Amino acid sequence: xxxxxxxxxxxxxxxxxxxxxxxxxxxxxxxxxxxxxxxxxxxxxxxxxxxxxxxxxxxxxxxxxxxx
Numbered sequence: 001x002x003x004x005x006x007x008x009x010x011x012x013x014x015x016x017x018x019x020x021x022x023x024x025x026x027x028x029x030x031x032x033x034x035x036x037x038x039x040x041x042x043x044x045x046x047x048x049x050x051x052x053x054x055x056x057x058x059x060x061x062x063x064x065x066x067x068x
Contacts, residue, residue: 018067028056035067044068 020031028042036044046056048068053059 020065020067022059022061022063022065024061026059026061028059031065031067 018035020026020035022031028045029039032042032045033039042056045065045067046053048066052063052065059065
């Protein structure tokens with residue numbers, strides 16, 4: 001069995017990534033604070049979700065975001 005734990009990239013190809021379903025009032029900064037303890041790390045979440053997010057300030061309730 002091949003070890004895939006050393007995946008590199010934005011998180012889009014990481015089978016071990018966590019997911020967060022956007023709730024009313026969520027922002028990428030709030031989500032980064034929740035998962036990383038630092039709101040300033042929100043660009044990591046944005047980059048991992050570039051396929052569904054075009055603007056980090058426009059997330060939608062119900063979206064399932066990868067948390068790298």
